[in-house]
Ligand code: TXA
C-alpha cells in the first residue's frame with residue numbers, strides 16, 4: 302500500500318529537498334532516505350527519522366563524476382579506476398572529504414562515502430539540484446533495506462515528505478563500499494552490488510575490513526539488515542528436524558521444501574542465478590517477516606559473485622535476534 306505522498310514527480314521531490322525536507326529516492330541498489338547533504342538541518346532529520354546513532358556516517362550521492370572534486374581532496378588512482386568502470390552504479394568510495402561536507406554527515410571522520418547512483422529518476426532529480434544528497438537506506442536502523450516504494454511507505458511513510466517511486470530496485474543489495482589507502486592498498490568495507498570478483502578484476506587483491514565480510518564468530522558479527530522474525534542460517538533439512546512442529550518460513554536458493562506450506566516458502570531463483578536471487582532477497586525477507594512466523598530458516602548461498610553479499614546479509618540477520626531457545 303502506497304501513501305498519498307508517493308509518486309514519480311522529480312520536481313515535487315526537488316521542491317521538498319530545497320526546503321530541507323526528506324524524500325525517499327529509488328536507486329539501483331535499495332531505496333535511500335535523502336536530504337540535502339550540505340544542510341545540517343536536513344542531515345539531522347535523517348538521523349532522527351531512521352532512529353540512527355549519529356556515529357554512523359551517511360553516503361553522499363552525486364549527479365556526475367565531474368562534481369567529485371568539489372567534495373573530496375584527492376582521488377587515489379585505484380579509486381579512479383573503480384569509479385570509471387562502475388559509476389554510475391552500486392559502488393561507494395570512501396574519499397578524503399573537503400570541509401564543505403558537514404562533519405555530521407561523516408560522523409566526524411575525515412573520509413566521506415561518495416556514490417553516483419544510476420537509477421534514471423534519481424539521476425534526473427540530482428540533475429535538478431545544486432546540492433548532493435546524503436542518503437542511508439530508507440529503513441528504521443537495523444531493519445531490512447527497502448527495495449520498493451511500498452516497503453518505504455510501510456516503514457517510514459508518515460515521516461517522509463515524499464516518496465519518489467522508481468519501481469522495484471534492480472540489484473536489491475546495498476552498494477559495495479571500498480577505501481583506497483595512500484599506499485594503494487584497497488580495503489573492502491562492505492560487500493554489495495559489486496562482486497569481489499569484479500573488484501579484483503579491476504584493481505587486484507583486496508584487504509577485508511575487520512567488520513566486513515568474513516564468516517565471523519557469531520558474537521563478533523554486527524547484527525544488522527535483520528527481519529523482526531528470528532532467522533536461522535544452516536542446512537534446511539537438518540534445521541527442520543528441530544522445528545518440525547512449527548509453521549516455519551523458508552528462504553532457499555531454488556529448492557522447494559516438501560512438508561512446508563508453499564505460502565511460507567521463498568525460492569529466490571529457480572534457475573540458480575545469484576544476481577536474480579540478490580534482487581529478490583530483501584522483498585522475500587519483508588514478506589516472510591510480515592507473516593509473523595516463529596522462525597525463518599535460510600540456507601547459505603554459493604560463496605561466489607553476489608552470493609557472498611547475500612551470505613553476509615543472512616549472517617547478520619541471523620546474528621540480530623537468534624531464537625530464544627531450541628523449540
Ligand atoms: O546502496 C547503498 O549504499 C544505499 C543507497 C541508498 O545508496 N545506501 C546505504 O546507506 O546502504 P547506509 O547508510 O544504510 O549504509 C552505508 C554504510 C553504513 O554502514 C556506514 O557506516 C558506511 O556505509 N559509511 C558511510 N559513510 C562512511 C564513512 N565516511 N566512513 C566509513 N563508513 C561509512
Ligand code: MG
Nearest residue numbers: 437438439446
Ligand atoms: Mg542501511
